[in-house]
Amino acid sequence: MQQHERRIVRIENIVKDFRPGFGLRVKRVLHGISLDVNDGEIFGFVGPNGSGKTTTLKVLMGLIRATSGEATILGHSVTETAFRREIGFLPENPYFYSHLTGREILGFFAKLSGVTRGRRKARISELLEWVGLDHAADSRLETYSKGMLQRLGIAQALVHDPRVVFLDEPMSGLDPIGRVEIRDLVLRLRSEGKTVFMNTHILHDVEMLCDRVAIIVEGRIRYQGVIEDLVGSGLHEVDIVAANLSPETVLELEDRLAAKLRGVGERVEIRVAEKEVNDTLRCVLAAGGEVVSVTRHRVSLESFFLSTVEGGSEIGE
Amino acid sequence: MKSLARIWTIAMNTLREAVRNKLLYALLFFGVAVILAGVVLSALSYVESERILQDFGFAAIRLFSVAIAIFVGVTLIHREVERRTVYAILSKPLSRAEFLLGKYVGLLVTIWLQMAIMVVFFVAVSLVTGAPLDAGHAAAFALIAAELAVIVAVATFFSAFTTPMLASFFSIGIWALGHMTRDLRDIGASSISESVQSTTALIHRVMPDLESFNFATEAAHGLAFAASDVWLPLLYGVGYVSVLLVAAIGIFERRDLR
Numbered sequence: 001m002q003q004h005e006r007r008i009v010r011i012e013n014i015v016k017d018f019r020p021g022f023g024l025r026v027k028r029v030l031h032g033i034s035l036d037v038n039d040g041e042i043f044g045f046v047g048p049n050g051s052g053k054t055t056t057l058k059v060l061m062g063l064i065r066a067t068s069g070e071a072t073i074l075g076h077s078v079t080e081t082a083f084r085r086e087i088g089f090l091p092e093n094p095y096f097y098s099h100l101t102g103r104e105i106l107g108f109f110a111k112l113s114g115v116t117r118g119r120r121k122a123r124i125s126e127l128l129e130w131v132g133l134d135h136a137a138d139s140r141l142e143t144y145s146k147g148m149l150q151r152l153g154i155a156q157a158l159v160h161d162p163r164v165v166f167l168d169e170p171m172s173g174l175d176p177i178g179r180v181e182i183r184d185l186v187l188r189l190r191s192e193g194k195t196v197f198m199n200t201h202i203l204h205d206v207e208m209l210c211d212r213v214a215i216i217v218e219g220r221i222r223y224q225g226v227i228e229d230l231v232g233s234g235l236h237e238v239d240i241v242a243a244n245l246s247p248e249t250v251l252e253l254e255d256r257l258a259a260k261l262r263g264v265g266e267r268v269e270i271r272v273a274e275k276e277v278n279d280t281l282r283c284v285l286a287a288g289g290e291v292v293s294v295t296r297h298r299v300s301l302e303s304f305f306l307s308t309v310e311g312g313s314e315i316g317e
Numbered sequence: 318m319k320s321l322a323r324i325w326t327i328a329m330n331t332l333r334e335a336v337r338n339k340l341l342y343a344l345l346f347f348g349v350a351v352i353l354a355g356v357v358l359s360a361l362s363y364v365e366s367e368r369i370l371q372d373f374g375f376a377a378i379r380l381f382s383v384a385i386a387i388f389v390g391v392t393l394i395h396r397e398v399e400r401r402t403v404y405a406i407l408s409k410p411l412s413r414a415e416f417l418l419g420k421y422v423g424l425l426v427t428i429w430l431q432m433a434i435m436v437v438f439f440v441a442v443s444l445v446t447g448a449p450l451d452a453g454h455a456a457a458f459a460l461i462a463a464e465l466a467v468i469v470a471v472a473t474f475f476s477a478f479t480t481p482m483l484a485s486f487f488s489i490g491i492w493a494l495g496h497m498t499r500d501l502r503d504i505g506a507s508s509i510s511e512s513v514q515s516t517t518a519l520i521h522r523v524m525p526d527l528e529s530f531n532f533a534t535e536a537a538h539g540l541a542f543a544a545s546d547v548w549l550p551l552l553y554g555v556g557y558v559s560v561l562l563v564a565a566i567g568i569f570e571r572r573d574l575r
């Protein structure tokens with residue numbers, strides 16, 4: 001029971017087929033994905049563009065219907081509507097009625113969410129300040145920049161003080177300052193005890209923010225768990241700096257050992273998985289190359305991610 | 318109760334959006350201009366100039382109201398999905414049925430308001446030229462309002478699942494057919510072929526019988542009428558709108574919004 005309570009979002013074996021055009025051709029976008037989000041965590045749903053993150057979120061928001069499988073939020077089937085009082089949603093590249101001002105649109109969403117009249121005004125002013133839009137509160141949305149719309153989108157998602165917040169690419173298309181601002185907002189949400197489900201393809205944000213992640217590639221979950229487990233799970237990489245390498249040797253290293261090479265002046269930096277170190281060194285030396293240095297380090301999320309995407313192998317749980 | 322509040326919130330926002338839409342004013346302007354032009358036209362006529370004025374005024378109100386209803390109605394739902402404004406809205410505790418009904422009510426209130434403005438001009442030119450105004454005129458306006466409720470429902474219905482282009486094509490088609498279906502049935506009934514008879518009767522049954530809302534001639538010519546001439550069509554309108562909206566909700570609820 002306790003265990004059940006802690007699971008805020010449950011997705012079980014969701015399959016989603018799209019039928020582009022009028023034909024009978026079916027395009028499977030989600031291949032039976034399952035994941036859980038626990039109470040109070042920032043959950044990162046990570047994957048390259050087109051991997052199915054937005055589609056998954058649309059299923060959760062009841063905007064599209066899963067072909068099969070089951071999804072619940074706070075124990076309610078996602079096809080219900082009343083429980084949405086408890087959730088907030090920031091769509092990808094949010095767009096709102098441009099004929100309204102920031103304050104008006106928040107008033108509109110507050111009414112829809114059942115925020116009482118007495119609470120409304122104060123809540124809206126509080127939120128506008130919270131997301132740093134108080135100066136633009138009475139301007140129409142057509143004058144808003146992308147970053148301002150994004151922040152308004154977050155305010156809109158929070159207007160009824162929900163327990164769970166779903167954010168689709170909250171940092172995309174923002175300048176570095178805008179990204180830091182949104183990041184701070186997300187951290188404040190957690191400090192207020194909210195659960196955050198965040199779609200993103202920006203790994204840096206995941207490393208900075210998320211307690212747990214699921215990695216999705218081409219509609220399949222490749223990994224689900226804590227980031228520390230992922231990047232500190234004994235998976236290590238080794239950087240070898242070598243000199244005097246011929247182009248043929250470079251090619252062989254790339255092809256045979258899946259090494260990642262980077263030119264550093266006259267030298268070449270070779271990044272390989274730990275188990276390939278001996279083979280790599282042998283190859284370099286045999287070709288008449290010279291080893292300058294060898295450094296072992298933990299796998300970064302980025303290189304883990306890249307290897308997952310490229311290799312397509314099932315890793316983790 | 319809460320549900321009504323949500324529908325009303327959507328409706329009032331739809332009205333507010335329409336009020337800030339400049340194209341609506343252009344159409345309204347033309348409608349009023351045509352009503353005023355009726356004064357000139359009737360002045361040129363020696364006989365029945367008051368009737369010509371009012372026939373003209375009724376025609377202007379009906380045509381321009383229907384034009385606005387179809388013009389705005391066909392984009393009503395489609396645009397919300399296309400522009401993705403619907404995503405944040407439907408993530409709130411609001412059902413798709415409430416959303417669609419709110420959009421419908423909002424547009425209907427908009428159309429009725431602009432019709433009211435044209436009616437004000439109709440009454441004004443009638444008073445200025447000394448044309449009669451009586452209960453028949455009130456009945457005619459009520460029935461035009463009912464026809465508009467049906468037309469807005471037709472446009473909303475198509476807007477729930479198809480593009481504005483196709484929706485306007487179908488809506489205009491139904492509007493035109495809706496005004497012919499009575500004559501079609503009567504012509505069909507006099508046919509010797511039984512299948513022609515039943516087909517035209519079926520078309521009359523399925524299509525909205527929009528001529529039943531046409532009370533303009535009676536009003537402009539001051540003909541006598543019974544109360545049932547008014548409330549029966551009104552009841553028919555309410556029934557027709559209900560069926561259309563239930564169908565629209567049924568389709569919209571099953572749609573993937575992507």
Ligand SMILES: Nc1ncnc2c1ncn2[C@@H]1O[C@H](COP(=O)(O)OP(=O)(O)O)[C@@H](O)[C@H]1O
Nearest residue numbers: 018020029048049050051052053054055056575
């Ligand atoms: N409405 C749609 N019809 C057909 N295919 C779609 C539709 N929406 C998305 N897709 C496809 O589904 C896949 C996943 O898309 P999406 O969920 O938007 O990915 P992400 O959010 O991870 O970038 C993509 O290949 C995309 O082309």
Ligand SMILES: [Mg+2]
Nearest residue numbers: 053054092169
């Ligand atoms: Mg996406």
